[in-house]
Amino acid sequence: MNLTQTTEKARDGAGPARSDDLAAALLTPEARRDPYPFYARMRREDPVHRSAQGIWYLTRYADIEAALGDPRFSSDRDRMTRAYTALGGDLKAFGRLTDRLGRVMSNTDPPDHARLRKLANRAFTARRVEALRDRVREIVDRLVDEAVAAGPTLDLIEAVASPLPLAVVCELFGIPPEDLPRVKTWFRRFGRLSEDIDKSEEAISGYEEYLAGLVRRRRAHPGDDLISALVATQAQDDRLTDSELLSTCFVLITAGDETTTHLIGNGMLALLRHPGQLARLRADPALIRPAVEELARYDTPTQAIVRVVAEDLTIGGRRLREGELVYLFLAAANRDPERFQDPDGLDLTRSGSRPLSFGHGPHFCLGGPLAKLQAEVAVGTLVRRLPHLRPAEGAALDWRPNPLQRRLTALPLTHRP
DSSP states (O other): OOHHHHHHHHHHTTOOOOOOOOHHHSSSSHHHHHOOHHHHHHHOOOSSEEESSSSSEOOOOOHHHHHHHTEEOOOHHHHHHHHHHHHHHOHHHHHHHHHHHSSOOHHHHHHTTHHHHHHHHHHSHHHHHTTTTHHHHHHHHHHHHHHHHHHEEEEEEEIIHHHHHHHHHHHHTTTOOGGGGHHHHHHHTTTTTOOOHHHHHHHHHHHHHHHHHHHHHHHHHHOSSSHHOOOOOHOOOTTHHHHHHHHHHHHHHHHHHHHHHEEEEEEEEHHHOOOHHHHHHHHOOOHHHHHHHHHHTTTBBBBEEEEEESSSSEEEEEETTOOOOEEEEEHTTTTTTTTTTSTTTTTTOOOSOOOTHHHHHOOEEEEEEHHHHHHHHHHHHHHHHHHOOEEOOTTTOOBBBTTTBBBBBBEEEEOOO
């Protein structure tokens, strides 16, 4: 029985939907194509929902915003590993992977989180990000030139959205051009971490070994790159251990890669499906900054993030117990009608809405500004340079089978009249 049938049965008086149907429905092909009607049903029927596996699903904006700032919703790596391990099966293997990633900003709680975040902030500054804008323009123009020269159609993911963040990361971290093929192979694996745990662990080990070599070289010969800045920060404050330095490099390098790729892909698809909004952006290129914010709200690349209950608490009338996993569905919050007017509509002039696309509170995504800068340049360039861009005729869209992420496998487009 699918979600629609279950809903109709409940409306016909046959009783409420089974408690596990709401969570299980997110794994269906229908939800993979468009999860937003499923989120709407969750918000209406059971906004603090406990799945058959014992994982909590939160879908209301107010609940998620509060949870992101509440220390009782923990990001701690050890808690996360124990919680996944306790569930068994494939989730137990995923717990092993979370443990393998090391202790970094994204999987620690205060006071360690504040210390690591402060040290990383010294190196990963707004000025350093903004200084990349001209270089990002050069990279985007080159990628578009190559795609146009290759023929009348292009796969936007393969041609622009995927290679752009990789090139920017290599620029930012001073990764030598000759190492690009190896790094690209690792990045492709990191985009599928949960799909093959053994291969993912092998990729993490190889990449960490490579990064350790870069760190040693920067200590001996500092440059004007982010690894050199982190090494200098460690020298000024020895609370950042070698292990933490390496893990911080790993997270900063990889965290924005897939998010940036699919912010561009999802955003361009949304514009092409809303020609009126696309025309508005084409007529007023200065709209690009609020446009990217709205595109990230409308079809959020990171659909959900994970927390662990650190102590028993009540939310929405439900009792959550210490050690239980909680999925905070940012994408559902971003379509909450209690927070957004016409939430299912795309409005590039929307202002003051504060979507949760990049999180909120202490763990707000450090790489968010860099991801948005790249999306601004990429989307703005595509809209300006390719006025005839449209979906390729007959091309079907396919989304990766991970309900926590919203990622196209490809986006075939035609760019000629």
